[in-house]
Every structure is written in structure tokens, then in C-alpha cells.
Amino acid sequence: MNKYIILCVDDEREVLDSVLADLDGLSELFDLEAAQSVDEARDFLTESQQNQQTLALILCDHLMPGTKGVDFLIELQQQGEYKAAKKVLLTGQAGLEDTVEALNRGGLDFYIAKPWQGDELFAHTQELLTDYILDNEKDLMRYARLLDAEKIFSAIHARRQSISND
Amino acid sequence: MKLKQWFPMLICFAIPLAVLALPSHVLPLPDLTLVQHRIIAIFLLAALLWVFEPVPVFATSLLIITLEVVMLSDQGLAIFVTQPPEVNLGQLLPYQDIFASFASPIIILFMGGFALAIAASKYDLDMNLARVLLKPFGHQVKYVMLGLMLITAVFSMFMSNTATTVMMLAILGPIIACAPENDLGSKGLVLAIPIAANTGGIATPIGTPPNAIALQYLPEGAVSFAQWMMVGLPFVCVQLALAWFLLGYLYPSKNKNMELKLAGKFLHSPKAWVVYVTFAMTILMWLTTQLHGMNAYVVAIIPLAVFTLTGVITKQDLKLINWDVLWLVAGGIAMGMALDKSGLAVKLAQSLNFADMGVWLVIISLSLTCYLMANFMSNTATANLLMPIAAAVATTMSSGAAGQSELGIIPVLVIVAFSSSLGMILPVSTPPNALAYSTGFIATNDLLKTGLIIGTSGLIIMYSVMMLLV
Amino acid sequence: MTRYELVCVHSDPEQLLLLQSSLAVLGSHFNLRLYRDHHHWQQAELSPSAIALIVAELTSSTLTLLSQHAQQHPETPILVLTPSELSLLPCLINQARVDLVLEGNISDTQLHQINQLLCHFLRQRQGLTQELQTLLGGTSPPSLNPSQQTQFLDYGLYSDTELSALVINTLYRVFKENDEQHVCRNYSKNHLLTREGEHNNALWFIAKGEVQLKKSTPNSGEQEVTVMRSGSMVGGMSFITGEPAFTTSITLTETEVIKLEKNQFATLMKSNSELLGPFTHLLLRNFNRRLQGSIITKLKLQSTLQSLDAAHAQLVETEKMAVLGQLVAGIAHELNNPVAAILRGTDTLKTKVPFLLDQDLDIKTRQLGATTLNHAMKITPLSTALIRQRTKAAIPLFGNNALARKAVQMELDSPEKFHQHFAKSNPSEMGQSIKMLDNYYLVGNFLRSIDVCAKRIADLVKGLKHYAGQDVEQAVFADIHEGIEETLVIFENKLKAYEVIKTYQSIPLVQCHPIELQQIWTNLIANAIDATQGVGSIQISTSSLVRDQRDYICVSVEDNGPGIAKSKQAAIFELNYTTKREGNFGLGIGLTVCQQIIKRHHGEITVSSCTDEENHFTRFDVYLPVINPIIKQRARAENLQESQ
Secondary structure: OOOEEEEEEOOOHHHHHHHHHHOHHHOOOEEEEEEOOHHHHHHHHHHHHHOOOEEEEEEEOOOOOOOOHHHHHHHHHHOHHHHOOEEEEEEOOOOHHHHHHHHHHHOOOEEEEOOOOHHHHHHHHHHHHHHHHHHHOOOOHHHOOOOOHHHHHHHHHHOHHHOOOO | OHHHHHHHHHHHHHHHHHHHHOOHHHOOOOOOOHHHHHHHHHHHHHHHHHHHOOOOHHHHHHHHHHHHHHHOEOOOOHHHHOOOOOOOOOOOEOHHHHHHHHHOHHHHHHHHHHHHHHHHHHOOHHHHHHHHHHHHHOOEHHHHHHHHHHHHHHHHHHOOHHHHHHHHHHHHHHHHHHOOOOOHHHHHHHHHHHHHHHHHHHHOOOOOHHHHHHHHHOOOOOOOHHHHHHHHHHHHHHHHHHHHHHHHHHOOOOOOEOOOOOOOOOOOOHHHHHHHHHHHHHHHHHHOHHHHOOOHHHHHHHHHHHHHHHOOOOHHHHOOOOHHHHHHHHHHHHHHHHHHHOOHHHHHHHHHOHHHHOHHHHHHHHHHHHHHHHHHOOHHHHHHHHHHHHHHHHHHHHHOOOOOOOOOHHHHHHHHHHHHHHOOOOOOOOHHHHHHHHOOOOOHHHHHHHHHHHHHHHHHHHHHHHHHHO | OOOOEEEEEOOOHHHHHHHHHHHHHHHHOOEEEEEOOHHHHHHHOOOHHHEEEEEEOOOHHHHHHHHHHHHHOOOOOEEEEOOOOOOHHHHHHHHOOOOEEEOOOOOHHHHHHHHHHHHHHHHHOOOOOHHHHHHHOOOOOOOOOHHHHHHOOOHHHOOHHHHHHHHHHHHHHHHHHOOOOOOEEEEOOOOEEEOOOOOOOEEEEEEEOOEEEEEEOOOOOEEEEEEEOOOOEEOHHHHHHOOOOOOEEEEOOOEEEEEEEHHHHHHHHHHOHHHHHHHHHHHHHHHHHHHHHHHHHHHHHHHHHHHHHHHHHHHHHHHHHHHHHHHHHHHHHHHHHHHHHHHHHHHHHHHHHHHHHHOOOOHHHHHHHHHHHHHHHHOOOOOHHHHHHHHHHHHHHHOOHHHHHHHHHOOOOOHHHHHHHOOOOOHHHHHHHHHHHHHHHHHHHHHHHHHHHHHHHHHHHHHHHHHHOOOOOOOEEEOHHHHHHHHHHHOOOHHHHEEEEEEEOOOOOEEEOHHHHHHHHHHHHHHHHHHOOOOEEEEEEEEEEEEOOEEEEEEEEEEOOOOOOHHHHOHHHOOOOOOOOOOOOOHHHHHHHHHHHHHHOOOEEEEEEEEOOOOEEEEEEEEEEOOOOOOOOOOHHHHHHHHO
């Protein structure tokens, strides 16, 4: 069980499967999880909290039955434990008003329009996760292989004096 | 879950307590005083805590010092100080001597070393120097690896092995991350760094704490900085050459060429120059004790004074000194001091009758024990535990049975110190190993294979040199 | 210490003025820079590291500049004004960063947020002094004592509030000991200070409370001009110029004032010369703010007038395009998801299929692979919740989450299957073979999902064809339910947030022009969606009945929106009646068209609605005769023309 989770939320199963396939390269160090609705995502997050896992990145569709994506992002942003998580909107249907709302109140970090390019999605996710890891994790070394190695190694280098010694 | 966590801790404390509770005459040592009895219990506690590590190693060190001042010192708890009837209490230790372990010369030596490393990294001297030095090695993977190893080794002689490993991985990492998966060549390159860092530390007294601990037990001025290097440096060179061939053979690279990003710019601010000059001067002074008379310990405090006066090292930077390492060493010194001053060390050595066992057997068994322990626990803690015993054994051998004293105390301690640095077969063996392993580019198997070969070769070289010399 | 810059870039001078007045509070400690466009900014050659905040209009050229700046100085907060269209905003989020999107005039909460952003920035730069923290923390302005006055001869350093506090405090100090002339007064509510058109001999400083300024309007009413709060001055203009008072001013609450009559004022200025400077400054500042205010109002009015004209002209055009636009947008959205899934699917297949063909695998793996592929192609995948549950159970067998999840997807996670396929292999071999099988699974699953998505698109297109096509001249017998279902497909995405209750009774085929009827369903459903503002429930029911001894069917569309008031119910079928915002479905044309189509079908449309708190709804009932041989045929284009 990995320490960090990437959660993808989309009500369309076909879309969800493609996202998961695109991000599969990260599954070695991050638990890739999928949810078909916001309710399911919420349940899952509560459960993962009990397992001491942390949400690192959420990739969310906007237009879904029940709670909308942007509203969910805002909800997460207001909860302390998910504030740090990177928030990505993957959608073709969020209008200007929703996007502004997501920005001002939901702490939106990235916006990807459908249809998307697999390698671009992967690269952006990698970049966001790198930032997340740099801000939140002490043991950086193991993430260098899957994320932006140059950025991570230069951060390790900058912190080298404070790494414990023997 | 809870019980599982507490269980090792419980064992570590239960056994020494049981020993403490036994009457003194039960223990197989003649005329054991109460103080010596207590030291045995404390030593046992320290050994168990360092081996199983239910608490951080530096915490154990601090516990040793605390227990010593409470139970053994002349200012200790009243019931420990008063002479009980019919039992020989023995000589209590002056409490000042115990506390003095915090300010022992080798602690100062290390603080000087840390100051150099902190200043160098703050002004990027280490990184820039490493880049400049790497350039002549070209782009062929083989020679890049050689360059990486040599530079890592040289840096780890003067900076901590850990900091050197981090820096070198930072240079190598981005290139390796782009390489195709499962490329044996990349594995070899990543492995080269911890091996070189572990090995390089052997060459100087400040390269790694075990060396300095060995110095602590030698008579004042017996081995100078330069003399240590005269022995250590050739040994390191041979080991590195061996490692280089080994890695080249086990991990051949598919690509013949590679290019590291070596663009860097030396800073030219006045403070940066202070760092450069002080760095060079300190090393020079360490190597030339005969010329100016100051020994390595005295030299070590000079850079500290220079850096703090010029504002190179600020209040914040001061916090970067690895206090845990210093405490760990201090605990070892206090332990050794207690063993020595109470006469327990000599008593132990005599009663075990090392003299009859033959010099070779003693040295080889000491160094093998040290090598084995160092593979599974902290090198410094290993040295802390074994060095006082080794010192006592060596002293009794050289002073006791005449005729067997061709070998002085010096080679014994040097061999034990070297052995503790050779233990590198597991990720947990040394911090450089742990760092390299955590990159995910190498597996435990790789470390096991190379570490075992290099460790064995190191031991063999030491033994054969020793035989040749005698 | 560095003095930091606040940069505002906007092409509209009126917006710049608004920004200036909103950010004026910060003027005492930051340099406020206003630029009409990005060239001016670049020419100004500010040191980029001294920029503490950027507020910009979002255009493609500012976008480039902002991303450049963000790359070098990622800590600078970037604010943009609500852009008119979405497209640039995601670009900015992705290329740089946006901390806040502002409305035209900055609200108090947003100002607070700006202060926090500045605090954060300064903390990073280690430039957050106590003084700045007090300013940004929104606590009371620094206390002013006489010794400070001499230090700051330039009153431009004071913010508005500080300056007025200075003057008022000084006045209080002067009159504290000696207030024989009763200068400091407390007024109760509704106390009149000046009266419009009458002469005024006094000047009031408001220390506490509120005073309303009113002006009479041509049609003998009164209009509020503004409300003055503590720190402002009333009667200044008429007091200085001697002209009749321009407005009537009256207290709104209990108010503490300092009232100075002309002679008192003169004595005061003579005896307390140190007041002259700040007072003059305050007076000028006061006039200047009013002038700025009125210029802004005038500019606003002008542009409002212009946009009103334009809006009126557009309205007619828009209403016509609205129906079409809505439909196209809806369909674009509907297509987007399946298209995205298909594109991703083909992309993955492009790499996976050649990869699998290239592999030299043993026969056993290949067989298992083929089975997995076929299985994935035929079976609907497990729900994500179930996958998660089973993955959790399978982790002990497979070692880690990623492998377990893959095994679950392929349904190879049961202990029997595990023993059959993986028991003999060591963990790394098992990992390898699961990863290999996963390739087969992905190929199968993507083939299936491409198939599903393509079918959905085909259904959508089928629905659309009916819109585009022409009805045959003769009326035909058609299945009403089919028409309604096709319409619902087009609204599928919008209806995601709805509870759609369908109660279809068995009704006969109806003789009609089916495509024209589809326009009715489209309009009614679109109206229901609009009325409920995106969330609620919609009931669609059909039934058959007999009216005037003829067979009829009835289709009802009911929403639980706020309802339509009785008085307006008749008006909704009138041309150009609308309750909606611009750009939404034009109800005016929509219902008019519906009514015409239904009339030609010899049917009837009725509306019933209720606006009660607990039970509010709107229902449209469409009655159509089943046998209906003579229906006038008309193209849709003509309908629209006629309705104009």
C-alpha cells in the first residue's frame, strides 16, 4: 500500500478507464483509485484516511449526477486534510462561472479539456505531483524515478545538509 | 501492535536489569567491584539498544551518559554513592570526566568537519568543484563512472559520507532517470556512489566517526592526520580500483557514452572566497602538523571560528550541524572512559586470556565481529562498542606477555576502524546505501553482491598487509 | 527597505480608476502602478522582483507576460479580472497561476484576500514589517500623535482614513479644553445638516455615524447621492464657495460631529496654523474623490447607454440564434465524452497492439491473454466500488495495490485462479506476467469502450437527423415515445443532475409530422431545465383520452421549478416573452413556435403552474388527436419567419 493516492472521478466509465490507463505509469508509487461519483469518492476518502493514506492529487470531471466536480473540489479545499492535494479539472463542460468558482474557492491547480492527449495528461500530472511531493514529503529520493527527476534531485541537493547523518 | 512495538524495548531493559540484580560474585570476573558491575549492565544495555534500535542511536548515547552520572559518578544518586556493607564499591568516577565526553577533542574535530561541509554546500563549493573535476573524465560511461567514484571518495574524506552521496546522486540522478528501464549500466553508476562514499571515508580521521573513535583510544600524538592518510589512502585507492573493475564487469552499459550536466558557476562574493581559502587552508594544516605543531583537533576549531566571525555560518546554519552524530560519538567516549577508568577493561581483557589465543586469532576475530556488526547496525555504534574492548585487548597483549608485542596497539585499532567501514552489504548498513537504495534504481541483491565482494576483498587486503609487515 | 509595487494592467481607463480607488488604502505603503496595456508596463522597466501584486485584464498578450513573470517570480500573487470568455483562463491556470479572479469593483472579502496574499508574499521575502502587517491585517490605522506630523510634512503619504483621522483628532484635541462655542456635537437620527438650494454657513466633520446626501429629482422625488461615514466632511463645497448647498444632508444614525461656523473656522486656522496643511490637503482630497467618483459614474453611464443600444439590437438576433446555439452547444457537449474516450482508446491501441504482436510469448501466456482480451471485450466492467473492495481482498495474494487492481479487472483474483496461473511463479515473474496480461485486457476493454461510445454517437446522430430532415408532405403514423426518447438523448448531459420520471402509458401511433413534434418536446424540456436552474426533477408522462368523441393523446412535461404566476401564464405564449437571461433558450420564440405547430396539428397546449412555497411546479400538457389526416405542412424556417 502506497502512502499517497491519486483519485480520478468521472461518471462515464469509458472516460475513467482511459484516464487510468494513461496514468498507469505512476501506479508503482501512488495508489491509483477511481470513483464513478462524488459520493463514492467521499466514501473512499474517509476509508483511506483510516488506512493512513493521503490524497496527493484529484482529477475530477465537472458535470456528473449528484454533486458537481467544482463543488466537490471546493468541499475538499475547505477540509484541512485535503487542502494540500493538487486539484485538476478534466472536463469539456465547465463554463466560465464554474471555472472561476473552482479557482477562487476550490484551489484549482490545473484545467484539462476533453478530449485530451494521453502523454500530456501524464506529463502534467507528473509535474503537479512533483510539486506536491516537494512540498509535503521528506523522503524525496524514491520519487525521483517516476516524477520530474531533475527538479527532485535539485531539491534533494538543496536540502543535503539537513539529511541525517551517521 | 502495541505489544510488538514495546517488546524489543522491554527485552533491551530487562536483561541488563537482571544482570544488575545478580550478586557481584556470581559474575565470572575476579574481585568485581560494584561500580564495575554497574558498568557491565550499562554496557549490555547500550549494546542491546544499539543492535535492536528500539530508540534512535543518539538517544542511547545520551542514556549512557545519564546513567553513568547517576549511577557511577561521585555526584550520583545517594544510594549509589554510599558504600554498602561487605561489598567493595570500587572507585567512583569524577562527574566532570563523564560530562567532558561532550567536549572531547574528537567532537571538536567533527564540528570542524561539519563546519567545512556546511560552508561548502552553502556556497555550492562542493557541487561546483565536483562538476569541474568531472569534466576531464569525458563522456565514456566507463570513465564517467571512474570520475564519479574518485570524486565521491575524495569528498567523503572531508565531508560526511551522506552529504557526499546526496550531492553525487543529485548530479547523476537526472541522467539516470531518463535512461531506459532495466539498463544494467545505470545500476552500476548508481551503485558506484555509495560504494565510493563508504570506502572514501576510510582515508582520513574525519572521513567517518569510527576513525576518530579509534584515534580517541590511541596515545596522544601517536598517529597524525597525515600518518593516518598514508595508510588509509593507498587502501582506499586499491579498493576503489577493484570496485571499478567489478562494477564494469557486473554491470556493463548498453550505451557507450553519456553526458552529465556539468554547467556550474563558482561564486565570487567575498564570503565565498573566505570559504574557498579556509577550506584549502584547513586541509593543508591538517596534513602538515610537523611544520606548525598544531594537531588535527586544534586545527579543526579554526574554520569554525573563521566562518562564524565572517558570517558565513549564521545562527540558522549552526542548527545544521549533525548533533545526533556528535552525541552518538560522545556516548561512545563516555562508555570507553568508564570501562577504562574503572579498570574493568583491563580486567576483562586479562580474564579472557587473549594472550593465549594468539595475536592473529584475536585481531581477525575482532575485525570480523566488527565487520559483521557494522553490516547490520550503525558503523559508529559498532565502533563505540568494540573499540574500548579492542583497545584493552591490544594494551594487555602488548604490555603483558612479552615476545608477542611486535604488534602495537595502533594496527589493531586501525584494522577495527577500517572493518567497521567495510560493512555495506544491506541498504540499512550505511546511510549512503540507504539513500542509493531509496532511488529505486538498485535492488537489495545488487548491494548484497557488490558489498560482499568489496568487503571481503578489503578484509583480505588488510590481513595480507599485516602479515607482510610482521 | 524596498518599497514594493502593485501593478494594474487594464485597457479600460474606467476599470483602472476603479482599481485605483479600491486599492488606494494600500497606497501609503506600496507604489500603485496603472498601465493601459502591457507595453507601458514593459517600458516602465520596474524591477520584477519588487512587484508584490499584479492585477491584470486577461488578454492573450497579458497572458504571455504574466506567465513569463510567474516563471521567474512564482511567489508574486497574480489576480485577474473576470474575463469575458473562458478560453484564456485555463491557459493562465496551466501556464502560470491565478490566485484570485476579481469582479470589477473589489468587495471587502476580496480586499481581505488580497491583503492576505500580500502578507504571504512579504513573509516569503522577509519584508513583512510590523507596520505593514497592521495595514494588511485590517486593524485600526496607526495612531497619530503631534510629533509625527512634523515628521511627515508631505501628507500624500497618509491614506484617506489616516489623513481625516489626523484632522479630526487634532480638532478634538483643540476643543477638548475649550469648547465654549459648542463645536463638538452629538446629533440624533434624522437631523438636518444642509438643505439643498439654501445657503450654508458651517462645515461638519463626521467623527462617528452616518450622514446621507440626497438630491431632489425632476419628478419631485428624492434620490440618494451617497452616504458619508466617519472621517468625511459635509458641507465643504458650499462652505468654501458660498454657493447654495448642492445636496440635502441628513443623519441616518446617531452621529458625532464637529461643526465649524465661518468665524470659528477663521479663528481656528489663525490660532492653530499646524492644522492648515492637513486641512487643505483633506479638503482637496475630498473634492478629488468626489470628482473621481462622478467621472467614473459618467463613464459608466455612457458605456451603459451604449451597451443598452447594442443589447437591444442584439436581442432580436440573439433570440433567433438562441435556439440553434443551445442545441449545437448541447450536442457538442454530448459528443465530447464519447469522442474523448474513443480518441484515448485508439491512441492506446496504437501502441498496445503492435507491442503485443511483437512479443515472443509462450503458448500458455498467449492463450490466457486471448481469453482475457475476449473477456474484456464482452463483459461490462465491474463498478469501481466493487473493484476497490476486491482489490483490497486480493492484496495479500498479489503483494501490492497496483497488481491486485489489475488482477481484479481481469477477474483473475480469486484464490483458485491465482493458484492456477500464478502460484508457481515468484513475485517478480508474477508481476511481469500480470503486466503483460494487462496489455491484453486494455486492448479488449478499449475495443469494447470504443464500441459503446461509437454506438452512443450513432444514437445521437440519429436523433439529430430528425431535426435536420424535412417531414414528408403527408402526415405519418409515428411513435410519440420514440420521439421523446430521441430528444432526451440530446439533453442527456444536462439531465445528469435531474431526476427524470417517465410514466409512459401504452398509446396508439399518432398521425403527425414527427420532426415538427420533436421541436415541441425539445422546447418543453429545455424550458423545464431552465426553469429549475440546473437541478431538480422533471416528469414526462403520456396518456390517451377521448375528447369530443375523438381519440386524443396527451403528453405532459412537468418541472418542480418556482412556477409561473397566474397573471403571467397567458403572456408566455406571446411572441418575445422571456423570463430568461440572455443567451439562454428563448422562451418567447420557443413557446410561440410550439403553439403554432400544435395548432396545425389541431391540438392544444395548456399550462398549469403553482408558485406555493411547498408545492411549486409548472406543467405543460400537449393534446394531439390520434387520427389527423389534414395537417398543413411547413418548413421550420418559415415558422421562424412568420413568428417575427
